[in-house]
Amino acid sequence: MKFFADTAEIADIQELHDTGLLDGVTTNPSLIKKSGRDFMEVVKEITAICPGPVSAEVVALDHDGMMREAETLRKIADNIAIKVPLTIDGLKTCKALTGDGTMVNVTLCFSANQALLAAKAGATFISPFVGRHDDVGYPGIELIADIRMIYDNYDFATQILVASVRNPIHIHDSAKLGADVMTAPPSVIKQLFKHPLTDNGIAAFLKDWEATGQRI
Numbered sequence: 710m711k712f713f714a715d716t717a718e719i720a721d722i723q724e725l726h727d728t729g730l731l732d733g734v735t736t737n738p739s740l741i742k743k744s745g746r747d748f749m750e751v752v753k754e755i756t757a758i759c760p761g762p763v764s765a766e767v768v769a770l771d772h773d774g775m776m777r778e779a780e781t782l783r784k785i786a787d788n789i790a791i792k793v794p795l796t797i798d799g800l801k802t803c804k805a806l807t808g809d810g811t812m813v814n815v816t817l818c819f820s821a822n823q824a825l826l827a828a829k830a831g832a833t834f835i836s837p838f839v840g841r842h843d844d845v846g847y848p849g850i851e852l853i854a855d856i857r858m859i860y861d862n863y864d865f866a867t868q869i870l871v872a873s874v875r876n877p878i879h880i881h882d883s884a885k886l887g888a889d890v891m892t893a894p895p896s897v898i899k900q901l902f903k904h905p906l907t908d909n910g911i912a913a914f915l916k917d918w919e920a921t922g923q924r925i
């Protein structure tokens with residue numbers, strides 16, 4: 710499973726990159742607003758830190774506008790993935806962009822039928838939003854299971870990029886289902902490392918080691 714950081718905070722991206730475990734970054738207009746940074750500048754900085762796919766989202770709603778914005782965004786760096794919404798114009802743009810080798814991340818996916826359309830449009834990544842599904846009382850993980858089954862039925866190359874991840878359980882369950890990628894806030898990624906029994910074990914080992922009076 711590839712791990713992407715869902716953020717535009719440079720310090721967090723650098724910290725995760727330095728672990729050697731970061732495979733990509735996703736941003737969206739809300740994360741850019743939260744960063745308080747210039748969109749083009751912060752995305753360029755992110756692409757310089759993380760060599761993996763870095764998603765930058767268009768904000769136009771029409772195909773021509775999306776293509777214009779995509780042209781601007783993909784000039785930032787070779788590892789830019791253009792994020793488009795799951796709409797008719799978004800998938801039309803996806804088809805056009807992937808046709809000439811640009812990575813496309815189709816976002817705001819909330820149904821398996823939408824994901825099926827995105828795969829037919831040649832999407833590099835599909836981003837089903839698990840947390841927002843949970844928010845309205847539908848188990849978002851079931852959406853991941855349905856998409857995985859459908860994609861496997863037809864051997865689609867589109868990678869399932871689980872988004873709107875709110876906790877380690879989303880990651881655990883998505884990995885069990887064989888999702889290709891997950892993108893999560895750095896705080897959630899950091900939770901994955903933690904377990905109280907690991908902390909307890911380290912403390913016990915160090916206490917006993919101190920008692921030996923030895924040094925390495």
Ligand code: G3P
Nearest residue numbers: 715735840841872873874
């Ligand atoms: O990449 C999509 C993600 O940022 C949405 O997360 O928590 O706003 O549903 P959330």
